[in-house]
Amino acid sequence: MSPSSRDRLRVTVTRRLPEAVETRMKELFDVSLNETDQKMTRDELATAMRVSDVLVPTVTDQIDANMLAQAGERLKLISNYGAGVDHIDVLSARQRGVLVSNTPGVVTEDTADMTLALILAVTRRIPEGLAEMQAGRWGGWAPTSHLGGRVGGRRLGILGMGRIGQAVARRANVFGMQVHYHNRKRLRPEVEEDLQATYWESLDQMLARMDIISVNAPHTPATFHLLNARRLKLLKPSAVVINTSRGEVIDENALTRMLRADEIAGAGLDVFEHGHEINPRLRELTNVVLLPHMGSATVEGRAEMGEKVIINIKTFADGHRPPDLVVPGML
Structure with missing residues (x-):
């Protein structure tokens, strides 16, 4: 009472x-x-x-x-x-x-905005360009410098299609990305059609075919290390991992090892497995964008x-x- x-x-x-x-x-x-x-x-x-x-x-x-x-x-x-x-x-x-x-x-719209920001930051190498400008190292435009990748046409695999995952899907459609998803429960057909999203019952099969993975699943006992070392190895070497949800969903040590070995192209992380205690080897990488849990800020x-x-x-x-x-x- x-x-x-x-x-x-x-x-x-x-x-x-x-x-x-x-x-x-x-x-x-x-x-x-x-x-x-x-x-x-x-x-x-x-x-x-x-x-x-x-x-x-x-x-x-x-x-x-x-x-x-x-x-x-x-x-x-x-x-x-x-x-x-x-x-x-x-x-x-x-x-x-x-x-x-x-x-x-x-926090839905704000976190979805940050997810797209991280996708763009990693694929277009924005932090590398920013660091070069701030250090005064830029020597002028060149045809082959700072080459990133076009996001339009890329396959985006959303892990967790709740409020935030759906908001990410709507934004990805505007950018011309192909939206795929894995979720505990499949969305209703009319929602899938509205989001132009393709459902994958098998997470393993989806991971192996995506260009970008966006983690938008909550941390529960069932999602702890859902992206473990075995699953991360399914990703294409050109794939990018984005996480604006909870750090515990990804095996951070396994992700770090693969990024260092160029087995994954890049990552954009707003959350980390051990809170603000971030793996120092992760901070050293130039193909990783790290943010201080500011998705809803x-x-x-x-x-x-x-x-x-x-x-x-x-x-x-x-x-x-x-x-x-x-x-x-x-x-």
């Missing part, structure tokens, strides 16, 4: 959020903000859960079964600031009577995420089910 709507909920926010979001939260709830914006330690998170009705974490906060066991009886809602909830043990939370909500949908998107968090908390405070409730069966 939720706390009485007549009482102000005690809400702890683990990272700094947009100013307008924090201001609105202060108006509605008894809020504890993280003024330093430093990632909370496990002890700090455990303390926050013991003294709060609602915790507002982000992807940087690992909330596992052991952490939840220390939460006590007060915590009733984890209102995640973000769509992915692989950092939260949702099943353990529900077993302890703690609801979990997220912010789906708001737009002013508009982050504000909308905050609005969803507030709606989820306010709905819960009013005694109703949060609209973006996450249940174990969804994962």
Whole structure:
């Protein structure tokens, strides 16, 4: 049962959020903000859960079964600031009577934009040109310098055809790419037709025939290292791998080895298997574009995420089910 709507909920926010979001939260709830914006330690998170009705974490906060066991009886809602909830043990939370909500949908267009940006950056060698200009090394135009590849006509294999995967497909169509996909469930025929997308039941067969692979699948036990060493070896040497979803979906060490050996042409990565701890050998490569998990980093998107968090908390405070409730069966 939720706390009485007549009482102000005690809400702890683990990272700094947009100013307008924090201001609105202060108006509605008894809020504890993280003024330093430093990632909370496990002890700090455990303390926050013991003294709060609602915790507002982000992807940087690992909330596992052991952490939840220390939460006590007060915590009733984890209102995640973000769509992915692989950092939260949702099943353990529900077993302890703690609801979990997220912010789906708001990052779709921004992440799809970044996916296309990475495709272009890798295939057209944009970072190499940028580095040359910034270093003052450019000696002028030449017919054979900075040769990348044309994206039009290339086969794009989308791994995970949810909201973001479909948004990537729509953009790829505009660029003249051939859209293919593998998904846990096949899309309805009318959706496939609208997206001009070809379904592959076999992931292995799709991987072997694509020019570009875009990872848009969430991290779950079923998708951990879905692109393992064996599957990565199925890719053509000219293929490019793009990941704006979750780093754990790809065996990063295997990918690094193959990139270093020129067994894969390039990669564009916005997420990494071990968070911000990136393989140093990966950073050394010129055929790789690395970004600091900024796929959803737009002013508009982050504000909308905050609005969803507030709606989820306010709905819960009013005694109703949060609209973006996450249940174990969804994962």
